[in-house]
Amino acid sequence: MEQSERALAVIAALKQDYPEALCALHSRKDYELMIAVRLSAQCTDERVNKITPALFARFPSLEAFAQADVGEVETLVHACGFYKHKARDIVLACQMLLTDYGGRVPDNMEALLKLPGVGRKTANLLLGDLYAVPGSVVCDTHCIRICGKLGLTDGTKDPLKCETQLRAVLPPTESSDFCHRIVLHGRAVCTARKPACELCSLAPFCAAWNREEAAP
Numbered sequence: 001m002e003q004s005e006r007a008l009a010v011i012a013a014l015k016q017d018y019p020e021a022l023c024a025l026h027s028r029k030d031y032e033l034m035i036a037v038r039l040s041a042q043c044t045d046e047r048v049n050k051i052t053p054a055l056f057a058r059f060p061s062l063e064a065f066a067q068a069d070v071g072e073v074e075t076l077v078h079a080c081g082f083y084k085h086k087a088r089d090i091v092l093a094c095q096m097l098l099t100d101y102g103g104r105v106p107d108n109m110e111a112l113l114k115l116p117g118v119g120r121k122t123a124n125l126l127l128g129d130l131y132a133v134p135g136s137v138v139c140d141t142h143c144i145r146i147c148g149k150l151g152l153t154d155g156t157k158d159p160l161k162c163e164t165q166l167r168a169v170l171p172p173t174e175s176s177d178f179c180h181r182i183v184l185h186g187r188a189v190c191t192a193r194k195p196a197c198e199l200c201s202l203a204p205f206c207a208a209w210n211r212e213e214a215a216p
Contacts, residue, residue, distance in 0.1 A: 003151065003152060003168075003169045004169050006150065006151060006152065006169075006205055007152055007169040007170050007171075008171075009205060010150055010152065010178075010202060010205055011170075011171075011174055011178055013201045013202055013205075014178065014181040014182070014185060014201075014202075015181070016201065017181075017184075017185065017201055018180075018181045018184045018185065021176075021177035021178075021180040021181050021184075022180060023125070023129050023180060024045040024046075024049075024180075024183065024184075025037060025040060025045050025048060025049065025052075026049045026052060026053075027052070028056075029062075030104065030105040030126075030130050031062050031065070031094060031097060031105055032052070032056055033105075033125075033126060033129060033130065034093065034105055034115070034118070034122070034126060035052070035055070035065070035090050035093075035094075036048055036049075036052055037122045037125055037126070038086055038089055038090060038093070038117045038118070038122065039051065039052070039077055039080045039086055039090075040080075041082065041086070042081050042082060043080045043081050047079060047080060048080060050079075051076065051077060051079055051080060054076060055073075055076045055077065058072075058076060059073075062094055062097060062098060062103055063098065065090065065091060065094035066091065066094040066095040066097075066098050068090075068091050068094075070087050070088055070091050071087075073087035073090055073091060074087040077090075085117070086117070088116070089116040089117030090117070092116040092117075093115045093116045093117055093118065096114070096115055096116065097115070100114075105126055105130060107127065107130070107131045107133070108127075109123050109124075109127065112126060112127070120139075120159065120160065120163065121138055121139060121140060121159060124136045124137055124138045124139075124163070124176075124179075125138045125176075125179075127176075128175070128176025128179070129176065132176070133176075134172035134173050134175065135167055135170075135172040135175050136175055136176045136179075137162075137163045137166045137167055137170065137175045137176075137179060138176070138179040138180075139159040139160075139162040139163045139166070139179075140179075140183060141186075141192075142182055142183045142185075142186030142187070142190075143162065143166075143179055143182045143183065143186075144156075144157060144159065144162050145186070145190075145192060146182055146185065146186055146190050146202075147162065147166060147182070148162075149190070149206050149207055149208050149209075150202060150205045150206055150207075151205065151207055152165070152166060152169055152170075153165040153166060185202070189201075190202070197209050
């Protein structure tokens with residue numbers, strides 16, 4: 001099976017299992033999603049979602065975040081880990097949104113990457129979720145790990161290489177939703193520590209499962 005055919009088959013199976021390809025992070029405004037994604041680095045989405053309601057209530061506008069005391073933000077996001085870096089990036093990024101981008105999260109990769117704390121993974125998620133930009137591939141740990149197993153990549157652990165390889169095989173209009181579904185699948189079935197291979201709808205495409213099945 002060619003990679004592009006494999007990708008379409010995987011997409012179809014994921015759509016069946018996860019009809020709604022929703023971002024696990026809760027937000028109501030564009031900058032809130034930017035902040036939530038920054039907090040999610042080296043932290044679970046579940047923990048972020050427990051922290052952001054109080055954070056967004058304390059700073060209810062972009063202007064409030066831009067004027068926030070970094071130390072107070074540190075206290076509110078402490079449980080997310082790396083809180084000093086994250087708090088600083090959040091305040092600086094919100095200031096930059098106001099001074100450079102008219103109070104709006106940019107809709108292009110070049111501008112997004114200029115924001116403090118925003119890398120390609122964050123930028124691709126924002127482009128896909130906020131603006132439905134085709135070809136937005138979010139290569140988090142779930143995506144990198146599972147796509148290697150499925151043969152959609154060569155098994156690279158490098159996020160940029162993974163993104164490049166997935167762009168070559170995924171239909172651009174499916175990319176963002178595919179990545180959300182892969183995350184859901186990585187949490188529900190194909191977990192890193194103990195994957196439930198016998199329950200996995202993607203097992204027919206999985207090299208690890210097929211090697212195990214072929215073993216004497």
